[in-house]
Amino acid sequence: MTYHIAVDIGASSGRLVLGQLVDGSLTLAEIHRFSNGFTERDGSCFWEMDYLFDEIIKGLHLAKVKGIHECTLGIDTWGVDYVLLDAGGERISEVYAYRDRRTDGVMEEVAKQLPPHQVYAKTGIQQLTFNTLYQLYAHNREELESAEQILLVPDYLYYRLGGRKMNEVTNASTTQLLNLAARDFDAELLAFLGLRREQFAPLTEPGEELGFITPELRAEYDLPECRLICAATHDTASAVLGAPLPEGRSSAYISSGTWSLLGVELDHPINDSRAMAANYTNEWGAYGTYRFLKNIMGLWLIQEVRRLDGGRYSFAELAEQAGACEGFRSLIPCNHPRFLNPDDMIEEIRQACRESGQPVPQTAGELARCIFDSLAMSYHTYLAELEELTGQRIQVLQIVGGGANNGLLCQLTADVTGREVLAGPTESTALGNLAVQMIEAGRVSDIHEARRIIADSFAVRSYLPQPVPQLAELLVRWERLHR
The missing domain is CATH 3.30.420.40 (ATPase, nucleotide binding domain)
Incomplete structure (x- = not known):
């Protein structure tokens, strides 16, 4: 077919x-x-x-x-x-x-x-x-x-x-x-x-x-x-299959949507006490693999802000407004349970900033900037954990899913982590779903060929890290928020 x-x-x-x-x-x-x-x-x-x-x-x-x-x-x-x-x-x-x-x-x-x-x-x-x-x-x-x-x-x-x-x-x-x-x-x-x-x-x-x-x-x-x-029915499993991870370079992925899933593809689980203490998961993947990853609250935060704001601005407009705001002015611990399903996400973010003595974001752009800065800082923290747990030095971060369209977040991620970010394809989940179908149908030999086809068929944008002069101070602030 x-x-x-x-x-x-x-x-x-x-x-x-x-x-x-x-x-x-x-x-x-x-x-x-x-x-x-x-x-x-x-x-x-x-x-x-x-x-x-x-x-x-x-x-x-x-x-x-x-x-x-x-x-x-x-x-x-x-x-x-x-x-x-x-x-x-x-x-x-x-x-x-x-x-x-x-x-x-x-x-x-x-x-x-x-x-x-x-x-x-x-x-x-x-x-x-x-x-x-x-x-x-x-x-x-x-x-x-x-x-x-x-x-x-x-x-x-x-x-x-x-x-x-x-x-x-x-x-x-x-x-x-x-x-x-x-x-x-x-x-x-x-x-x-x-x-x-x-x-x-x-x-x-x-x-x-x-x-x-x-x-x-x-x-x-x-x-x-x-x-x-039968596809890889968990959307993250399909997203990872559809991620054209660069061959010959140690890479991690971020499947960026409602959740941000940061991890690596392994052929064995890591279920020791260190991985448990860091709360990393070993979800089963297709073709004998495991998704060793961390769940991060993700774009749910901005989705809720946009919904509560009446949908006045598109996600692209929110990102543009965020780019015009002062960076790293206010930060929130994205993975705190308070942000899982609060009655009012905007007020929850503002209250978290009040409690930590930070400027309280007022405008939609300030709220969005707070979220994107905080996500990038989360990626920095969990990438360091990932490297320690796997013993791998990650050279490249591949961001797939809707977050790959957010140029500000991709650049912030590159800057804060100090790694090249490859953004795209956005449709990685559908691509991974389709890859399994085409392999079973005999159109493609295996997942390696499928990923090469995906890499050749869809644009991927590179973001190279730029210096963040205040990074050491930011890391101290970030650490304090999580105490």
């Missing part, structure tokens, strides 16, 4: 992207784009799963209208969130969003019963309040016990399209329930939650064929004949 469609859904938007390999070059065309976001009802946060499925169907119908009668199809979304199904394959409950506050305090409660160092030694997954382990612990026991199957969000969307139940490994690893040694769900952790292994579907690797979209869906909605290919 010559047509490949990536369904790429993030926390704030989703799209269907058509990929074609023409004369050795990969081209992309957006078929359909739609918004996404959790809704709040009765004090809880939920994803609109039927809406997401309907938007996929709309996009596939548009593909058929455009003359695409046959294609392969892969899906990627965010991690950790899950769907409970009954014996008839129907949802038992609404799907909680990971920013829901029901897990407040749960991580600490679980730690009293399960020593965190033992959980990390088993799973290699960092301690985050929204990990599936803690979400399931907080979930209604009656609903859990009645669940015939527990699927993660992309697994569920594949199931709705083709009828096959699975747990894809790159996303399943984010649950903090997979045992690195056994390469399966950990029996002790499942027993702690009162769950059975058979409540989870078989683990499935990226690249496995999952059958076709059901004839009923094709007939009802006039859809193409889509051969379903």
